[in-house]
Amino acid sequence: MSDAPPLQPQPVDAEMLLGFWYRALPSTAVRGRRLATAFLLGVPLVVGRDARGRSFALRDSCPHRGMPLSCGGFDGEALECSYHGWRFAASTGQCVEIPSLTADSTLEPGKIHAGSFPCEEADGFFWVYVPEPGRGRGPAELPPVPRLPLHSERYTRTHLAAEMPTSADHGIIGLMDPAHGPFVHQAWWWRSRHSIHEKQKQFEPIPYGFRMSAHTPSSNSAPYKLLRFYTDADAIATTIDFELPNLRTEQIRAGKYWFSSLTTVTPITRERCRIDVVAAWNLFRHVPFVLPVARFFGKRFIEQDRRTMELQAEGLRHKPSLMLIDDADRPAKWYFQLKQALVESRRTGQPFEHPIKEPVTLKWRS
Secondary structure: OOOOOOEOOOOOOOOOOOOEEEEEEEHHHOOOOOOEEEEEOOEEEEEEEOOOOOEEEEEOOOOOOOOOHHHOEEOOOEEEOOOOOOEEEOOOOEEEEOOOOOOOOOOOHHHOEOOEEOEEEEOOEEEEEEOOOOOOOOHHHOOOOOOOOOOOOOOEEEEEEEEEOOOHHHHHHHHOOOOOHHHHOEEOOOEOHHHOOEEEEEEEEEOOEEEEEEEOOOOOOHHHHHHOOOOOHHHOEEEEEEEOOOEEEEEEEEOOEEEEEEEEEEEEEOOEEEEEEEEEEOOOOOOOOHHHHHHHHHHHHHHHHHHHHHHHHHHHOOOOOOOEOOOOOHHHHHHHHHHHHHHHHHHHOOOOOOOOOOOEEEEEEO
């Protein structure tokens, strides 16, 4: 570990990155022709499925007088504003009817749009692509929706979520923080302060992110403890990836057995975010009560993170000076450097310059 004193980083940047897919809300939030609402990067959305089952996301605001479109009717093809009856195609947001227009009106409804966002369903979520201003993309130009890695056809999957009263930046660096576990997540079934020991992990650059290279999982990792029942501990390997804007992917493999998770910290507004964890595994698939038990402990785990962020938000209200140290906070530093490099690349039009040039070994105690 570096002997240098703690380093003062640049102030946390609350800017929310555009030009990416974000989880908007779970697929179960929409049933039949019912509409659901969500906030994403400060934008109010109305989300649903049309008569053919295709997902859509529109800005939840009629361009006429600002009435939320979610307050009106939906017939499977168009949303109708409850104020003046303007109708907008669900698939495109294009206005298809203005009932108050007379036959001699020169106003063309088709030139009016409510604002439509690319929307796809994957792994039990509506994902919405939020483009950069003036840089809209056609469907063929969009990057693929992030997916949860699956390594067999049969598996168990679950989802946990929690809203946190803090910026996505603080949520993300908390997500990748390797040193808070023994303090925030103390439990007889997980870990305690007595389990703290020195760890050493190698990291390597990946596009728009970094990877904790394949290694034997920590002995106080719950999936690791389960996998030990099935295979030799030395055969267990895990990798953890972080990619902009907010994706943490963990994969643990042990022969034919595996566990994977895709965690995101989604900006709702500049001051609020939501953590979503989707996990899948092929262990204990036929053992009764495994899923309820896993959800029970998972909810407790994520609630500990939520409560910590809630308490931290109280301290951040006073705008204190903050610091990041080597080596435990190096992933947080990389996050801000990656974010800045992307913003700079988009501003100048120059190629993205990755801040991590080669594999790096970090050491910390947790």
